[in-house]
Amino acid sequence: MIRLFSIFLLCAAATAATRPGDLLLKFLSPGELAVSPDGRRLYVACENSDELRVVDTTTGGVVKVIRVGHIPRGLSVSANGRQVYIANSWDDTVSVIDTQKLETVATLKAGFEPISAVADKKGEVLYVANRLSSDISVIDLRTGKELKRLEGGRGASYLALSTDGTRLYCSHIYPAINARRGPPESEITVINTITRRVIDRIPLHNSAGVFHLAIASDGQLGAATVLRPRNLVPLAHVEHGGAFVNSIVLFGPGFESAVPLPIDELDRYFALPFSTAITPDRTKLFVSAAGSNTITAINVPALLKFSRTHGKDATNDLSASSNYVITRIPVGRNPRGIVLSPDGHRLYVANRMDDTISVLNTATSKVAFNFDLGGPKTTTPLRRGEQLFNDARFSFQGQFSCASCHLDTTFDGLEWDLEPDGFGVDIVDNRSIENLMGTQPYKWNGGNPDLPTECGPRTEKYVFRRWHWSRDRPVVTCGYPATSRCGLFRSLSARRSRAVAGGNLDHFQSQGSARRDQRSDERMN
C-alpha cells in the first residue's frame, strides 16, 4: 500500500493543493471484519495503519487499538471467541490476539503473503491461505509450528469453514495457468479438517478472481464472489457491455457443479464483488461491490429456485439478477469486508476508503448508521488517487475500476486484448503496480517514458471517458473538489509520441510500430 501511495505521489507532485504534511497522514483502510460470538465486539483489520481496531457494537466506539504486523488482511474469531487470528500479509505471519486481554499473545510464521487465517472448531490447528505461495499452511496451535502445506490453487486467499467444521473451503484471486487464449479457470479447494488433507477441487469455469466465501447455516449452500471477465474481447467492445460480469457462484452438497450467476444488470454493473454473507435464517444473501460502493441484497429462496430452473444458461444473462436481487444499498467508498451479527439483524460493512463502518438493518436493507473508526478527516491527493483507483463509476456503465485488473494493486494474471487495436491480436498482460517506481519506461513496447504519460492521459482516455483531457480546459466537477483529482491529472504531461527518452525508436519498437501499422490482412502469422 505504501508503494501505491508512492506512485501517486509522483503523479501528484506538481499539484498545488498538496501540502507536505499530507503525505504523512496515515489512513486506516479497514478491509476485513469479524464479530465476536456474542455480537458485542467488531474486530476490524486496518490495512494501512497495521492495526486491529476493536469496536463496541453498542456504542460504535473504538475500545482498543492493537498494533499487528504489516498490511493485515484476513481475520477470524476462534469458535470459543477467545482468540482472533489476523493474517499479516507483508510479514508472512499471523498474529494471535487474546480477546480478553486485547493484546497479541503470539505471532505465528505462515507462508508467502498470508491472506486468511481460520482455526478448526476444536482450536487445534490454524489454516492459513498463502497468496504468493498458492498453498494453505496447517499450523499446530499448541506448538505454533507448521505441520504441513496443502497445495491450493493459484493465489490462495480466502477461507471459510463449513457449519459442522468438517470442511474448509479456499478460493483464489488469480486464475490457474491455462492454455493461451483460453478462458480463465479457477477452483475452490476443499479440505477435510479431520484428515487435514485436500479432498476435492471444485472447478470454476470461465472465472478469474474469486474472493470471499460464505456457507449457509444448514451447510447445504455455499456462495463465493467471482470476477468473470471476457478478457479476450477487444477493449473497444467494452461499450457493447459484459466485458466484466460480476457474479456470485453457488456450490455445496445441494449442487452437482458450481453455478455462477450475475449480480449485474443490463446497463449497470456492480464492480469487484468482494465479500458475501448469508443470514442465519437463509433468507438473504449480501454482496459487497467494492468498485461500486454498494451492497446488493439477494433473496435466497428466489436465487435457489432460479439456479435450479435456469442454472448455467443464465451465467451470462444480464437480465437474470432481476429474479433474485432485492435491492442495492449505497454505502461508503470501496466496501470490502462484510460480516453479519450473530443474530443476523445487522450487517457491518468496512468502507475501506472512508475509514468507516456502515451498519445495515438486514430486515429493511437500509443503512441504520455508521461507525467512525477515527481515521484522518482530511482527504489528501494520494488518498483521492487511491479512491479513484478503486472506483468503477468512470468506466462504461460502471463495469470495472483499475482495481478490477490490478487486484490489491497487483495483477489479475490474465492476458487482455488492449490497444492498439488490430482487433483480437494485441494480447498483453497487465502488470503489478507494486514496485513500479524506477522501472520506466512503461507500456509493453516501452513507449511511455514516465509515469505521468503512462497513467495520465491514457487513464483519462479509457477510464474517465466523459472528459476530453486538456491542460488548459477548466476542470469539470465529478464529485471531487476541483483542486484534487482533476488537478492530479492536469499536472500530468502532454501525451508524447511513442518513443523512448531521446525521441528515437529502438530496433524492437520500430518492428512493433511497423506491425501495428500493417493492415490485418497484410499481417503474416
Add this chain to the structure above:
Amino acid sequence: MRRTILYLTAAAVLALPAVAAPPNMPMFRWENFTIADGLPNNHVFCVLVDGNRVWAGTDNGLGVYENGKWKIYRPADGMAHQAVLSLALDKNTGDVWAGTMGGLNRISPGRIDTFTQLNSGLSNDIVYGVGIYGDYVWTATAAGASRYNTRTGQWALFNERNTPMFEIWVYAVSPAEDKVYYAVWGGGVLEYDVKTERWKDYNDPDGETELVLFKDQGLIHEITTSVSYVNKILWVSTYFGASRYDGRNWHNFLNKDSGLPSNFTSQVKGVDGDRAWFSTDKGLAYYDGTNWAVYRPAMDTHRPEMLVRDADGNITPIAVTTAPAHNYILGVDFQGDDIWVATAEGLSHGIRVKDNSTTKVTKAHEGRQGKSAMRVAKTLR
C-alpha cells in the same frame, strides 16, 4: 524270514535322514488384473498402495483401483506421459507423485500438476524414480537427480558436478529422515547425509562387471536398479545380484548361493532390517533373514509355483493353485499382510492366507523319500 526282511527294510528306510519340514513362509492367494479387468495396460512398471486405493503405473496410463473399479489417467487427463515409471505417496498431504517418461506429475484430488525440465528444476523429463520424505520430493531421472521442497517451491539439482556420481542415469531413490539413497545405473549407490548434506558413493569393489571376486566386500554390482532403506538397513538390487548393507558389513545374494531365482533384479523392497522382497525376471522372491520363498508361474509349465528354500539350501515345492500374473516382476507394495505386484503381464494382488500350517509336499522333489517311508510305515501297521 519274510517278516525279518520286512523289519530290516523298514529300519533301513527309517534310518534315512528325516526330511525336514519346509520353513513356514507366507502363502498367498493370487488375484490378477489385466486390461480385461480395467487395468490401463498389462505392462505394469510400478505399484503403490494408498490406504484402500491401489495405484498402478503402466506403459499406457496410470490406473487407480478403488471400490472394485479402475479409473485411468492419461495425457488427455493431464499426465505428462502415458508411461508411468514410478510412484510415491506424500503421507502428509495425501498427494500422489508419479514419475513418467515425460515429466513428473503431482496428483492431488481434482487436479494433476506437471513438472518438466523446462517449467521447473526437474533434472530430466524421464523420471525413473520418485520418493518423498517430509517436505521433500526426491527424483531419480535419466540425467541426474533433483529435490523439490514442497513448502518453498525450491528445486535442487544433483549431478556429476556436485556429487560423486560418474554416471548420471539415476534409476531409483529411497529417502528417509537421516539418509537418502540413490541407485545409479552403472554408477553404484549414492548416499546423501541429510544432516551434513554430504554425498558418499558405494561401488563394486572388484570393478568387474562380469565376475564377483570379493564377495561380501562391498556392493555386488555397479548396475543398480533399486534401493530400499528401512530401519537403518540398505537393500540394493542390481542386474547381477542383490546386496544388504548395515552401515558396516555387506551381505550379497546371488542365485547360485541364495534363494534368488535370478540375479536380474528390478526392485528390492525391505520390510525391515531382516526381511525383503526381490522382484526378478524369474519370479518374486521373499527373504525372511534365513529362508527364501519364490512365487511365480513355473518357468517350464507356467503352472502356479511356490518354492521354499531353507538355510541349508533345501528347496521344497509347495502346492499352490494361484500365482502372480507373470514371472517378470517389476515392483511390489504392501497392503497390511497382502502384497501387490507389478508384472510384465498384469497386476497381481497377493491375498495373505492366514492358516498355512499345513503344507503339502509335491511328488516331484526330495519329498519322494519321505513318501516312501510313509508308504512303508503304512504297510507295517
